[in-house]
Amino acid sequence: MTDRPSILVPVRVLEGESIPGGVPKLLADAHVVLLGYHVLPEQTAPGQARLQFEERANRRLAEFEDLFEGAGATVETRLVFTHDGQQTIDRTIREQGCVAVLAPNATGDVEDVLVAVRGTVGADRLTRVVAGVFGDRGVTVTLYHVTGQGKTDEDAQTLLDGLRGRLVELGVDPDHLATRVERDGNVQDAIVAAAGEYDAVVMGESDPSLATYVFGLPADKVAERFLGPVLVVQRERPSDGEDEDE
Amino acid sequence: MSSERSDAAGSGQNAAGETPATDAGTVTEATTEHDDTQLERTIGLTGGLAIGIGTMIGAGIFVFPGLAAENAGLAATLSFAIGGVVALLVALPTSELATAMPRSGGGYYFVSRGMGTAYGAIVGLGLWLGLMFASAFYLVGLGHYAGAVLAELGVTLSFSPVIATGLLFGAVLTAVSIGGTENTAAIQNVVVAVLLVVLTGFLSYGVLDAAGVFGSSSAPETFFSQGYFPVLSTAALVFTSYLGFAQVATVAGEIQQPGRNLPLAMVGSVVVVTVFYVVTIFVATSAFGAERLGQFEETAMVEVARDLLGTPGAVAILGAGLLATFSSANASILSASRAVYALSRDALLPRKASEVNLKYGTPHVALLAAGGPILVLVATGQVELLAEVASFLHLVMYGLMCMTLLVLRRRDPEWYDPSFEVPGYPVVPVVGALASFALVAFMQPASVAVGVVVMAAAYAWYRYYAGSVVLEGAI
Numbered sequence: 001m002t003d004r005p006s007i008l009v010p011v012r013v014l015e016g017e018s019i020p021g022g023v024p025k026l027l028a029d030a031h032v033v034l035l036g037y038h039v040l041p042e043q044t045a046p047g048q049a050r051l052q053f054e055e056r057a058n059r060r061l062a063e064f065e066d067l068f069e070g071a072g073a074t075v076e077t078r079l080v081f082t083h084d085g086q087q088t089i090d091r092t093i094r095e096q097g098c099v100a101v102l103a104p105n106a107t108g109d110v111e112d113v114l115v116a117v118r119g120t121v122g123a124d125r126l127t128r129v130v131a132g133v134f135g136d137r138g139v140t141v142t143l144y145h146v147t148g149q150g151k152t153d154e155d156a157q158t159l160l161d162g163l164r165g166r167l168v169e170l171g172v173d174p175d176h177l178a179t180r181v182e183r184d185g186n187v188q189d190a191i192v193a194a195a196g197e198y199d200a201v202v203m204g205e206s207d208p209s210l211a212t213y214v215f216g217l218p219a220d221k222v223a224e225r226f227l228g229p230v231l232v233v234q235r236e237r238p239s240d241g242e243d244e245d246e
Numbered sequence: 247m248s249s250e251r252s253d254a255a256g257s258g259q260n261a262a263g264e265t266p267a268t269d270a271g272t273v274t275e276a277t278t279e280h281d282d283t284q285l286e287r288t289i290g291l292t293g294g295l296a297i298g299i300g301t302m303i304g305a306g307i308f309v310f311p312g313l314a315a316e317n318a319g320l321a322a323t324l325s326f327a328i329g330g331v332v333a334l335l336v337a338l339p340t341s342e343l344a345t346a347m348p349r350s351g352g353g354y355y356f357v358s359r360g361m362g363t364a365y366g367a368i369v370g371l372g373l374w375l376g377l378m379f380a381s382a383f384y385l386v387g388l389g390h391y392a393g394a395v396l397a398e399l400g401v402t403l404s405f406s407p408v409i410a411t412g413l414l415f416g417a418v419l420t421a422v423s424i425g426g427t428e429n430t431a432a433i434q435n436v437v438v439a440v441l442l443v444v445l446t447g448f449l450s451y452g453v454l455d456a457a458g459v460f461g462s463s464s465a466p467e468t469f470f471s472q473g474y475f476p477v478l479s480t481a482a483l484v485f486t487s488y489l490g491f492a493q494v495a496t497v498a499g500e501i502q503q504p505g506r507n508l509p510l511a512m513v514g515s516v517v518v519v520t521v522f523y524v525v526t527i528f529v530a531t532s533a534f535g536a537e538r539l540g541q542f543e544e545t546a547m548v549e550v551a552r553d554l555l556g557t558p559g560a561v562a563i564l565g566a567g568l569l570a571t572f573s574s575a576n577a578s579i580l581s582a583s584r585a586v587y588a589l590s591r592d593a594l595l596p597r598k599a600s601e602v603n604l605k606y607g608t609p610h611v612a613l614l615a616a617g618g619p620i621l622v623l624v625a626t627g628q629v630e631l632l633a634e635v636a637s638f639l640h641l642v643m644y645g646l647m648c649m650t651l652l653v654l655r656r657r658d659p660e661w662y663d664p665s666f667e668v669p670g671y672p673v674v675p676v677v678g679a680l681a682s683f684a685l686v687a688f689m690q691p692a693s694v695a696v697g698v699v700v701m702a703a704a705y706a707w708y709r710y711y712a713g714s715v716v717l718e719g720a721i
Contacts, residue, residue, distance in 0.1 A: 014604065038607075039607075040602075040607045041426035041606070041607050041608055042431055042580060043423050043424075043426060043579070043580060043583050043608045043609065043613065044426075044583070044602055044607055044608055044609055045350040045497075045499060045500065045583070045584050045587045046278075046285035046286060046499070046500065047278070047285055047349075047350050047499055047587065047591070048350070048587040048591075048600050048602055048609060049602050049607070050280070050283060050285060051267055051591060051597075051600070052601065052602050053602070053604075054283055058282075058283075077282060078282055078283075078284065079282055079283040079284070080277070080283070080284045080285070080286055081283070081284070081285050081286065082285075082286030082288060083286065083288040083431075083500070084286065084288045087286060087288060088286050091276055091277075091286070
């Protein structure tokens with residue numbers, strides 16, 4: 001139980017956001033970093049909001065903490081008043097060494113999970129999250145890959161089999177592992193379409209590229225379109241990199 | 247970076263029975279931490295510079311050239327240079343104080359912790375009211391520019407559009423602030439960047455023109471055409487154009503890597519605007535000569551631009567003037583709300599004053615309390631008086647900040663651990679304090695009188711409302 005993966009669960013705690021049903025159970029085997037945050041307009045000093053709302057926010061966070069702990073997770077809470085929610089989330093991921101972020105949507109009992117695999121890059125973190133969160137639970141994990149042009153289905157199968165092997169090494173029951181390969185023009189559409197048959201999705205964060213600046217991160221888009229919970233595995237970050245302005 | 251923790255809050259209570267709340271906590275590069283609660287620092291160096299430069303290059307640079315040239319002749323250039331030097335002498339000590347105390351409230355915070363509650367109350371309430379006078383001045387300046395735009399477009403009105411426009415923009419800005427704006431900082435950065443580009447282009451052309459590259463060089467004039475005294479009194483008048491670097495300190499609690507970015511933003515913005523001002527006055531006086539420039543009064547810069555670059559130049563400068571006044575007024579409102587927050591946190595104003603409404607997330611009481619008086623001040627339409635009173639209240643704060651530095655260095659309390667130390671100690675803070683108070687002496691008696699009344703009222707309020715509150719040393 002020592003290597004529980006740290007999963008960040010961000011909640012806009014003062015805007016009525018709460019922890020949807022099924023989520024605490026989903027993360028029962030994880031170390032949950034519960035980030036309650038409140039985004040303020042620039043007219044307001046963060047300290048000013050703290051003075052007024054800290055107690056109320058902490059009360060709500062304590063309720064959420066109980067939910068997760070009741071389900072079996074270890075929990076660490078943080079409350080942040082900020083002008084920039086994304087900056088706060090990114091900083092918390094860095095500081096707390098979170099391997100994944102949960103886009104919390106409601107779910108029932110989780111019985112099968114879709115794990116979208118892009119390639120070998122980041123596969124190590126992906127398997128750690130999957131094994132840590134779903135390994136001991138009797139949940140069916142389906143490794144899923146959408147092949148691109150110039151790649152054969154065999155290539156894809158090799159990739160997935162490699163991951164499967166690693167998961168088994170990490171102690172996941174081979175009977176609960178499945179693989180699935182698909183050919184489709186658009187990876188995002190394919191994931192959303194396939195996700196409908198599952199209770200939750202695990203996928204990697206994409207590298208920021210021009211397209212993501214224009215259209216948003218694919219993981220965010222999937223989380224918006226698929227109405228269940230999505231675990232977004234974070235790419236490796238240069239440790240303690242000096243962050244420049246903004 | 248001071249990262250040790252010190253939670254000593256102030257003591258005592260005000261007339262409403264409220265006690266000072268602590269805003270201490272641990273300062274890190276990215277946050278201020280209070281146990282498990284963090285306050286994110288979201289303003290980088292660019293943002294800090296934009297607040298400093300955006301506040302300073304406001305109405306001043308557009309409104310003052312005519313007025314200054316009328317008073318001091320060509321030596322108005324020197325007046326602006328003097329203002330810049332005084333600002334720098336204050337910015338350096340302020341930087342040291344800010345890195346030792348990177349919290350919301352700026353000058354008020356430093357003075358109240360260094361010199362005690364009474365001085366703090368005068369500075370804090372004075373800062374808040376000073377920002378109102380400054381905003382009113384910016385808005386009247388904006389009105390003059392809008393009037394010039396209408397004139398340029400050939401629109402004639404039966405009434406003067408100056409005050410009406412000022413009031414309209416004042417009301418709109420207040421309403422928008424209460425509604426809560428995202429990305430104001432981003433917009434502010436862009437506005438300041440555009441402004442600097444327009445001004446740089448315009449001034450480069452103007453300097454070349456003055457040097458005679460495009461035809462006959464302008465006739466040199468007697469430098470001190472109005473004598474020596476007006477140079478100093480003009481410096482006191484135009485000092486309003488340098489109010490702004492300390493506004494960076496009012497948002498010090500939100501600046502990332504405060505130890506590095508606060509001094510850079512404050513000193514950097516003073517240096518940048520001083521250069522711009524001096525060159526602007528040089529170009530303006532070279533184009534027309536001080537006497538004619540003085541006749542154009544508030545919108546002299548438009549005439550200068552028209553002379554140099556024709557109607558497109560005039561339009562560009564008008565646009566820049568509108569942007570500049572907008573950014574000044576906006577930045578002042580942001581700092582005014584921090585000032586009210588700091589005062590009410592310390593129980594010098596009712597806690598209600600900094601109340602945030604959950605719907606918009608803005609301190610609506612504080613914003614209304616600033617917006618209302620600003621409109622009244624705008625309605626007076628007194629450009630020079632508003633400017634000087636604003637300067638007066640700020641200069642008193644600047645002088646006291648320099649003294650605070652001397653006091654703190656002397657007493658050297660445990661919590662005082664600035665990561666930036668003022669060069670040339672103790673000469674710089676001593677001269678900074680003397681220069682700040684000296685500029686006050688050169689103001690018109692009416693402005694000084696209004697300023698003194700405001701300060702006396704601030705002190706009376708403190709005695710009445712929060713006489714038993716003790717903040718000294720309570721960081």
